[in-house]
Amino acid sequence: MSDTRYTLGGDEHLFAELSESMSLGAFFRGILITKELAARNLPGVTEICPANASYQIRFDPDVLDVADLQNTLEDISATVGESQGVLSTRVLEIPVLYDDPWTNETGQRFRDRHQDPNSTDLEYAARINGYPDVGSFVKAHSDTPWFVSMVGFVAGLPFMYQMVERAKQIQVPKYLKPRTDTPKLTVGYGGCFSCIYSVKGAGGYQMFGVTPVPIYDPEQRLDHLKDFMILFRPGDIVKFRPIDRAEYDDIVAAVERNDYTLVSAPVEFSLEHFEADPAGSATTILEALHAH
Template sequence: MSIQATRYSLGGDEHLFVELSEAMSLKSFFKGMMMTRALREKNLLGITEICPANASFQIRFDPDMLSVQHIISVLKDIEAGLGEQDMCLDTRIVEIPVLYNDPWTHETLMRFRERHQDPSSTDIEYATRINGFKDVADFISAHSQTPWFVSMVGFVAGLPFMFQMVEQQKQIQVPKYLRPRTDTPKHTVGHGGCFSCIYSVRGAGGYQMFGVTPLPIYDPKQRVTHLSEFMIFFKPGDIVKYKPITRTEYDQILVELSNNSYRLKSKPVTFSLNAFEQEPIAYPQQLLEALYVD
């Protein structure tokens, strides 16, 4: 997959926006990750923030200390140095339990049916139908059996955007609501376009709602073990495996979280973009196997 020529544009006096592609792909995401990582390693005096996104990134800088022309020159040198090398990332794969078809998102979606493309069905039934799955169980299996790549964290504090690691023609795609809801339960597993997400807080939203996870993914008070190092759980580059659970399992996890005995399943992995592009079916499954090997 080719990527368009990189575009540079100013956002006021202190921000440089770098667009790598108009469409999301793992290749454009990895290019952005490698460019921003190399830029951080240079420790240029005057750069105050670097924020990666799905197919772009933004840099905040002090124009009294560093010219935008110099930043662009450095970035062009970094980009030229990438060449055709294999883009690898040392990251982690994590298992996220999900109660699909839960009562809380169901109650919410029923309150906003007039804003939906298909008021006669639920969000997950609608997604099942337009993606050509035979039934909801088949859809849940497809949604949970392949890994998802966290390409961006933000918009709302701690909210991850995730890209399904399958061939493009097999990606689950669902439009957002016709008009956004004014309410979405915290920890809702949503989907809009080709992106999955987990709502980190309760609030407005327009993504289709498939279920909820019991796991907190954002907590400024850092009250659970998996948030002890930082208040935001997800990082760009994380690989996510959704695990369907029952209501009983959901309630049990809440109990374990309350007494801090729950242990999230996570393993370090090295992701190779070349390996994924060469074996888009077998390679993600190899990554998933690593999650369950002691």
């Protein structure tokens, strides 16, 4: 589309910015464009990386002229409107132990870097979003599906955007100063994005809980990571399911035995249908998961 801004990144990269603001429409259009580019198998294109409201293409300039690449992208963009098209994707169920002991302990070690040193991350997030307690906030976070708009920053980390009307979206600022520690598989939140920390390390997102399901395994030992070491793909849809400590421990044991089955189902997603009826569209997505 004419409002797309293209920028060169050295001799081998072309960056396309679809929107200056985050929106499901911008994410959706970027994924449709990059999927169509991949389907065309354009000689010289070596990597395609969709991101939040943008994407980047790596190409071989000895094979493909950048002007020809941009012309191809503009041609694809002209056929992909912000609300047009259907995305064949999948919905994944991710169990989460909210208010867990590990992120709570970590949070206590870094309260001097937090907006509210006297509350937990969950308590703070619930309060500033107008929820009366942590339980109702967890329900709001886990009841709706989430759209994976990008995977990266560290290997395998998904950025997920809540699939609700804009007025109902959860908004939480990042820590005032980043932590030097975050437990592996922490479910975090910053701005309008939820995420899962694929590895232990520094971070600034609010910490809501942990999942027992590995999402990144370079050795590909687990059944749900045998095809690729990274679980999530841009365009995936995620449903968080709250679990208690007993079920968390059971899943950890199943993962260690390589006996855990990730719950997922194929689904067709139309942004046009979602925008016309967000609640009904979300229900249809979750029904596909339960039916499977």
